[in-house]
Structure formats: C-alpha cells, structure tokens
Amino acid sequence: MRAEIHPTYYENAQVTCACGNSWLTGSTVPAIQVSICSQCHPFYTGEQRIVDTVGRVERFVKRLEARQSVSARQEIEAKVRRESEEAARKARARGDDPEKAAADVVAKYATEDAA
Numbered sequence: 779m780r781a782e783i784h785p786t787y788y789e790n791a792q793v794t795c796a797c798g799n800s801w802l803t804g805s806t807v808p809a810i811q812v813s814i815c816s817q818c819h820p821f822y823t824g825e826q827r828i829v830d831t832v833g834r835v836e837r838f839v840k841r842l843e844a845r846q847s848v849s850a851r852q853e854i855e856a857k858v859r860r861e862s863e864e865a866a867r868k869a870r871a872r873g874d875d876p877e878k879a880a881a882d883v884v885a886k887y888a889t890e891d892a893a
Contacts, residue, residue: 858887 791805795815803810816822862883866876 854887858884 785806797818799817862880865879869879
C-alpha cells in the first residue's frame with residue numbers, strides 16, 4: 779500500500795449532540811456536531827414531538843376534518859336517498875302515497891341529525 783494517502787484517525791473523537799449529550803468514538807475528524815442522537819430521538823425515547831412551523835399541523839388537521847365531514851355528509855345523503863327511493867317504491871306497490879313514504883324516511887334522518 780502507498781504511504782501517506784490515508785486520513786488521520788482520531789481514536790477519541792468527541793461527538794456532541796444538539797441536546798447536550800456527548801460521547802467518544804473513532805473518526806477521521808477530531809470533533810463531530812450532530813443534531814439528534816439516541817438520547818433525544820423519538821424512536822428511542824418513545825416521545826412524539828411535532829415541529830410545527832407557522833401552524834402547518836393545525837391547517838392540515840382542519841383540511842383533513844373538512845374532507846372527512848364532507849365525505850361523511852355525502853355518504854349519509856346517498857343513504858337517505860336510497861332508503862327514500864326504496865320506501866317510495868314499496869309505497870307505490872302497496873297503493874300508498876310514495877311522496878309521504880319518502881318524506882317519512884327523510885324526517886327520520888333529520889331527527890337523528892338533530893339529536
């Protein structure tokens with residue numbers, strides 16, 4: 779092997795984390811600065827921290843809730859529509875008023891929604 783091509787190896791290189799933790803290791807640089815270590819990483823601590831930059835998390839949660847509420851409302855409306863059409867069809871078959879049967883189904887869901 780050629781001489782003088784390898785970097786200097788420091789057996790006691792100091793590693794310092796942003797949380798204040800430090801330890802010794804071997805490296806080709808004498809001092810290492812890291813932003814996260816096993817003492818502060820959420821995987822090892824079991825603690826979840828959300829870094830919120832100018833309300834991004836809150837805006838995301840609001841958008842998610844809005845989408846979920848819209849889709850839930852659409853599902854309920856479709857269910858009411860199907861049930862009222864079914865009730866109207868059955869009322870026609872019996873010779874009853876189909877509009878009244880459909881209105882009864884809609885009223886049932888309206889009272890559930892109010893409660």
